[in-house]
Amino acid sequence: MKEKPFGYRKSHSEPGPGDGGRTGSWRVRRPVIDLEKCIPAKRNKPACFTCWVFCPDNVISRTIPPVIDYQYCKGCEICAEECPAHAITMVDETIFIKE
Amino acid sequence: MASKTTILTLPEDELVHPGNRACAGCGLSIAYRIGLKALGRDTILVVPPSCLTVLQGLYPIAATQLPCLNVTFASTAAGATGVLGALRALGNTSTTVAAWAGDGGTSDIGIQALSGACERGEDFIFFCYDNEAYMNTGVQRSGTTPQGAITTTTPFSGKRQQKKDVPAIIAAHGIGYVATASASYPLDLFDKIKKAKTISGPRYIHIHIPCPAGWGFDPRYTVKIGRMAVESGLFDLYEIENGKWRLTGASRKLIAGKRRPVKDYLETQSRFKGLSEKRIDKIQKEVDTKWEGYAQAMSVKRDQDGPEPE
């Protein structure tokens, strides 16, 4: 049997999402964006993006409109609190259970 | 002078993966994510045991997209020194070396190595992310825990001692750039890192990090509470560039504007629930005195140097 190289296995981690698993399962309520209030959505051009800046987990895309990745959104509600247009409301997860 | 970054001019490149183990609403997550945008991909990180260790992921998955050396608790600045030494030996003078340590890893157990590295003039950027306790191990008091705060090792009467003024200690080493920043003011933080990148030698940035789990508030208010710390004049945004001190951003606006009462900030967090009215008044007076001092220093400066540029 060929001998393994010396030190071939080390604790070297590679970049990738989901180290904490599907962190969307942490949520009790999920943020929902009202596109009629959302500033970049209304103007149809890059604007505001406050939710994108303040999301601790990088799950809101800097797109028109911003899109939330519910696989990883932890439901911290910072986006809802900081949105200057009050376009984000927190909705109970139980409503989405069938998804 | 470089123009200020706005949300729309922030780089879009994301250097941190989602689905990591940081708490929901973690202030460090915000500061770290924006901080890495400013540092860019040609960076090597050095990180001691701390919340960031966990945020960055457990083997074999890394939430961070930068190469990172995990080091022992006391050795962050020495680790950064070693990375720099090797890069110089290998002829690489462009890669940025950035250390990110918590308040304990910077100012308690880590202070010896940091002081040595500053004295030697090592060419790194050292970030202290200050959530004001040993949060990763469960909210034990640290040198930067504010007076009166309840922690798991000051469980009833709150911390007796003052918050250690770490930026002042580091500034006393005479390094080229010392700055304070806050997770609630990411654009100010971004611009300070960008400026730091143009300066050589040791650079130190002390970031105030609201911590919902450790300070006792709903994660929804992480950014708001960090803002209140600055608005009340308790935590000040400033920079010291080649020995010249100036307030920045929202703190700068407070010179002419009105400070929020410290009570507003203190009553948002259960860690301060033990503070009596008398204590809160004392804190308010301390903040008032500090700001009177700022006003005096700045008027002396104005007399000497003329008005400051915007």
Place this chain on the structure above:
Amino acid sequence: MHIIESGNVAAAHGVKLARAQVIAAYPITPQTPLTEKLSEFVEAGEMKAQYIPVESEHSALSVCIAASSTGARAFTATSANGLLYMVEQLHWAAGARLPIVMCVVNRGIGAPWTVWNDHQDAMSQRDAGWIQIYCADHQQIIDTVIQAYYLAETVSIPVMVCYDGYILSHTYMPFELTDPEKIDAFLPPYKPAYALDPAHPANLNTVTLPDIRPDIRGHMAPGYMEIRHDLHVDLRRAIGVTADIDEKFSAAFGRGGNPFLEPYRCDDADVIAVCLGSLSYQLRDVVDALRNEGIAVGVAGVRLYRPFPDQAVVDLLAGRKAVIVFEKALSYGNQGALYGDIKAALYPCTDRPAAHNYILGLGGREIQTSQLLEALRTSCKTPDAIGDDPVWLGLKM
């Protein structure tokens, strides 16, 4: 060419010939002249290295760990309490599989304070997962430092090169200073399997779980225990590699040949004395005197101590009447550390010798050849009389 210099300077020349790239050091007696010499080499431009005067020994090894992780050949040196100050980093470097070389100029540890030689410092760290090699003279010091890098970089395990404080570090002996070109032909530049690199990001040595776990591609990645097991397996394999490198060095430079144990008059010996470091050469005078009295005794100096060359120990000692272990350290509350290792190696042998243990020289207590003579003569003449407990030589009160 031959020069006459101190053991510390011999080590410094070894580091220079090995072309270490990052040197971090903190002063501690009796190591200081080594690092002073290195700083002279670097400042005079004779050595192209980064010399970093750190603010503590803990930082010295931290700098080496970081530099080695970034792809540079790193070196530090220390003694006694300095070694103890960096202990968590010692274990870190081994677990991180970094090919750092460190000289430990052996000195007793406090409390109480001592600056003089014994082996307690390195001995207290024999379980850290480093390779430990002991030198008996200046030629071995300079040659071992060079071979240490070859060994470390082959097996990805850090190497501790030990030599006696004052007895070797500060005394002067002639030794060969090999031509740098010849050393370059022997020791290639450091080429790590991985070095910190923004083009290939990895997160090194973060929290590693008790259990195995899938990586980003869905393949199972090892847990902490597998990684530590690998260290042990590779340490055992390093025994063979040490011999291979010694053979290669001997072929190139005509020196060496005893990578595990350095025997003297052992072939027909009934009794063999065993020890670490320069003491083995002092014991040669004792062996010669006893041979003149008609006693068939020899001495073997242990060179490779960790990983423990148990097969070489069995090959040398099985079938003898007695093995007499002299040591300048012990496992407190039990027995001599080397003594325990030797007995353990001999345990499976049906023809294992009687074993005696002498503790001596702690805190630099003078070791008189006459004391050694009397002790070894007694042990040779009555191998079964002396019990298992260590006998302390040289106590005065």
